[in-house]
Amino acid sequence: MRIDLTDKHFLVTGGGRGIGKAIVYQLLSSGASVSFTYNHGKETAELFLKNLLEQFPEKAALYQADIKDEDQSKALVDQIEKSSLGPLYGLINNAGITADAPFFSMTTDMWKDVMNTNLNGTYFLSKAVIKSFIRKKNSKIINISSVSGVRGAVGQANYGATKAAIISLTKTLALEFAKFNLQVNAIAPGFIDTEMVANMNEQDKKKIHQMIPMKRMGTPGEVADLVVFLCSENTNYMTGQTFIIDGGLTL
Template structure:
């Protein structure tokens, strides 16, 4: 089976940069209709639409704070009015506020958990209420290898990403009888804009830690998400696909 997403509408959170942007572009190339959200970077979001040819019948962006459940409940009907019935959801929106645990402020903990974990709950709750009635659909959650092995200086981030993996497994069991597959992707070190800004010695140190001796590309993560969103993965649910060049092997 091919990874054909033709005419299926996917909602992707945090789609204006990095991995989210790559997912938006990959899904569009695969024939999907794409609604994606951004929290603050409207210029980048609109630039993506322009790059894809300004075809607003197939790709649109929406401002959204995933921490706000009321906003989400209002947005989903608006997207469906604009573009049609949403078939799948990619929970990608996330933030980092790194720091040693003993220096981490309570608000740094809460902000990351509220966005990364509660945001996934909010989006999946609002979307899930619709998709289970339809009897088919896909949910893909973006976790991280930090949720698999822990990450010094990222107690908040690693906790949120580990919880996403457990949530994915639980929802896979609960949604299976409704014809909905729920999976996760756990990227390792990926060459995003944030990593590109790091000093060269830091990049070399990262590369030396990875058995494949390089960082991954956002497009490589997007291809894995595309597979999990496609009919090719219809008998896969509750799985976390690790994309880390062997880092956690």
């Protein structure tokens, strides 16, 4: 299916690496303009932007932002809406962190850091765009959750709690704003072959493959393809849903 997102402008948080990086690229490849953020890893993000602009001139912009800061989130959206790329059509809440530990060993700071970035960051960015989005004919919010928010995951009490909350937030926003033709959906990836996974030893990777019915991890591009589909007009009658992409892990 050929998806054409020409003249549509999206904001992708955490777009400088991993799944976010693939989302940025796939949106641009579909004709969209993309603003994306990073918090850490400035050199990597700027190199990515440079490469993007060689292939997609004047279609991408990069911003540094700490999304768990409400004032920064508001200022970010204001700046982007006034940029040369034009008003936003969609938001992909992708940025997130982990701080895994058994519950007995998890510190309050570990809990708060993950909660503030993953859940509060999603809230702050969604709140910042919502007024402009409901004035448009159609707009899209895509929240990146996780299978850790669908089922339990040892050592991820903080992360899983945020990702489950994001699914609930998705449903609530979908209900409240359906009358404005704003579609809000979530994606829950399983094990995806990102830079984080690349640092695992081969034995741990083999264990993960054995857990997954399809016997492999997903790719960032496969998640990005689903994001692009949900950002398209093909999904204007789909809202409040969580799409699991995990190779059968949660079956």
